[in-house]
Amino acid sequence: MKFELRQTFFLESARFLPHLPSSHPCSMMHGHSFKVSLIYWGTKDPLIGWVKDYHEVSENLKSLKTLLDHKVLNQISGLENPTSENLAYYIFESTKKWLPELAQVIVAETELTECRYPHIPAPV
Template structure:
């Protein structure tokens, strides 16, 4: 029996988008409170009664989030152009190594905008 779990995280980071024209506000350094949602799909362990312990998800994510929380994202290897789309893919690619049941990463840079990878 498959279940879908979601674990929410929040980071505070600064960035600028270097490929935009200078007149665009996002070409300048600015910050976001990024909301990150991991979606995992897996089978229920009938003995324990869950798919994975949420504490285990947090433990897997802690070192990864430390690389991007309260950082300038442009200075993180692989995030030189840190759009929300590329941030979602970067997190997915890194987190999937230790969380193979990860199926999606969603990133919201504001309460009104969100993207997911993969779609």
């Protein structure tokens, strides 16, 4: 019996998108309160009754949050072009190393827009 868990955190970060024309507002330095969700799947531990300890995941996220929170994302190696797509990919690749159950990262840069990586096809 598999379960899907979602764990969310926020990042306050600045960025500009260097490949856009200067007429585009996102070419200028600006900030976002990114809402980042980790989706991970697994089976319950038969004794404890949970898939994963949220607290343990939160503790393991501290170094990534320190790296990204209240920073200019463009200055981070691998995020020189910090679109939401590239940020979702970066977080997925960094987190998958210690959270093998990770299935998807969702990065919402506003209430109205979000990016998911990787794409999980809808069941048929």
